[in-house]
Amino acid sequence: MTPPRITFLGGVREIGGNKLLIEDGPDRVLFDFGPSFSPRYDEFFVNYLAPRMSVSPVKDLLEFGLIPRVPGLFSREALTHSDLPHQAPDVHAVFVSHAHIDHAGYLPLIDPEIPVHVNEGTRTLLQAIEGSRGTKYGEHPWKILADRKPVKVGNLEIVPHPVDHSVPWASGFLIHTREGTIAYTGDYRAHGPRQKLTRDFVAASGEAEPAALVIEGTRAGPDPRKNFDEAGVRAGVDEVLAAADGVALVSYYPRDVDRILTMYEAARAAGRTFVVSLKTAHLLTRIHDLWPGGHLPRPGTTPDLLVYRRPKLRFDNWEKPFLDAAVDSEYVRAHGRELLLSLDLVHFAELIDLRPPAGTPFIHSMSEPFSEDDLDDRVLHNWLDHFDLRFHQLHASGHCSEAELRSTVEAVGSATVFPVHTEHPEAFAKFGATSRPPELGEPYAIGTERRRGER
Numbered sequence: 001m002t003p004p005r006i007t008f009l010g011g012v013r014e015i016g017g018n019k020l021l022i023e024d025g026p027d028r029v030l031f032d033f034g035p036s037f038s039p040r041y042d043e044f045f046v047n048y049l050a051p052r053m054s055v056s057p058v059k060d061l062l063e064f065g066l067i068p069r070v071p072g073l074f075s076r077e078a079l080t081h082s083d084l085p086h087q088a089p090d091v092h093a094v095f096v097s098h099a100h101i102d103h104a105g106y107l108p109l110i111d112p113e114i115p116v117h118v119n120e121g122t123r124t125l126l127q128a129i130e131g132s133r134g135t136k137y138g139e140h141p142w143k144i145l146a147d148r149k150p151v152k153v154g155n156l157e158i159v160p161h162p163v164d165h166s167v168p169w170a171s172g173f174l175i176h177t178r179e180g181t182i183a184y185t186g187d188y189r190a191h192g193p194r195q196k197l198t199r200d201f202v203a204a205s206g207e208a209e210p211a212a213l214v215i216e217g218t219r220a221g222p223d224p225r226k227n228f229d230e231a232g233v234r235a236g237v238d239e240v241l242a243a244a245d246g247v248a249l250v251s252y253y254p255r256d257v258d259r260i261l262t263m264y265e266a267a268r269a270a271g272r273t274f275v276v277s278l279k280t281a282h283l284l285t286r287i288h289d290l291w292p293g294g295h296l297p298r299p300g301t302t303p304d305l306l307v308y309r310r311p312k313l314r315f316d317n318w319e320k321p322f323l324d325a326a327v328d329s330e331y332v333r334a335h336g337r338e339l340l341l342s343l344d345l346v347h348f349a350e351l352i353d354l355r356p357p358a359g360t361p362f363i364h365s366m367s368e369p370f371s372e373d374d375l376d377d378r379v380l381h382n383w384l385d386h387f388d389l390r391f392h393q394l395h396a397s398g399h400c401s402e403a404e405l406r407s408t409v410e411a412v413g414s415a416t417v418f419p420v421h422t423e424h425p426e427a428f429a430k431f432g433a434t435s436r437p438p439e440l441g442e443p444y445a446i447g448t449e450r451r452r453g454e455r
C-alpha cells in the first residue's frame, strides 16, 4: 500500500495554481485546481491568444506543461484531441480552498463524477461568477463543507478551517493521513477583518502537531510594494474623499467584499453615495443572506448605494433587475460631488462620457504591479494622465506579510515546511531549518520525519 505522500502539481515557484495531490494507500485527493499567474503561462498565452478551452483545453495546456498529466482526473470532454486517454476517475475528491480563479479555474476540466468539496459561501460565490461571467465550473457532485467538521475520503480525514483572505469564505485544511497530519493554509492573511479565524486555524494546526505544513508565500522575499491593513485603507480613503470637491473614482478586486464594505462605509461617512457596477450589484445580492450578521449593503434596499449602467446594446438577464434604478454617466456628471464611483480599468472608456474634472481622485485599491514594465499599469496611467486624474494607491493585501508567515511557521512548529504559491520559496529558510522548497511533480512521503526538537 502506498504510504501517505504529497505531490505538488502546481503552485511551485509561482504565484497561484496550487495543485496538491495527497495520497494514502488507494485514496487520492486533490486540493485546489486553477491556473497560476506564472510568467510561463504568459510566455505562450495572452488575452488575444488563449488555450482553446471549448475545443481541446487539456491538449493545449499540456503542450506547455501548464496543467499536470494526471490519469483519471480529467473529463472525457476536456481530453478531446489530447494524447492522454480518458479513464475512470482515479482521484476521489477535490477540495477548493476559496473562490479565486487560481484555485478553482480548472474545475471545468475535471471528470464530472469526481466530487468537489467547497463550503457554502464559496459555492455561492462560484455560482455568482457563473451567473455574471458565463464561466462554467462544470457539473460535479458538489459537497458542502461545514467549518471544522471532518470529512472522510477513504483513509484520509480532512478538516476545513475558515481563514481570512481577500475573498470571503476562504479555508485552510488539516489533512490527517495514517502517518501524520498535513496543514495546508490555502491563501490567507493575519491582518484582515477576520484575522481571528486565521489565528484559530494556526492554533489548531499547531495542536495537530503536523508532519508537514504547506504554506502560501505570495509576499515572501523582496516586496517593495506598499500595503496597509483594512483600517489603513479606510483612513486613506477618508482623507481623499474629504479633499475632493467633485466625483471620486475607485477600483478594487471584484470579489473583495471587505474592500467593497470599506468603500461603502467611507462613502457614507463622507456624505456620498457609493456607486457600484452591475457585476458588484449582482454579487452583493447573491451573497447578502450568507453574510455573517447580514451587514452587507444590497442594491435596491440599502441607502447610499447606487448601481451604474454602462451604455450597452443588450443587457444580460442577470443585469436586468438593476437597470430601472441604475444611473448613467449623465447622472454622475450632474451629481459628482455626492458620489464615489467604482470604475475598473476594463471600463475606462466610460471616462470619455463621465468627463471628470481635472484633479479628480482615482483610488487604486488593488495590488501594485508585480513588474516595472506592466502593460496594464502603463495603459491605466496613460488614461489618468489624459484626463488629468490624481492617482492614489491604497491597498491591503489578501496575503500574509513575511512577518506573518514567520509567525505561522513558528506557531505550527511542523517538521517540514513546504512553501507554495510563491516565487521565493527560499525566503522561508530564514524562519528555521525546516523549510523544503518542493519540486514540481515530486512525491514527498508524510510522517517519515520527526517533529522539530524530537530525536
Ligand SMILES: [Zn+2]
Residues within 6 Å of the ligand: 015, 016, 017, 100, 102, 103, 187, 421
Ligand atoms: Zn491564490
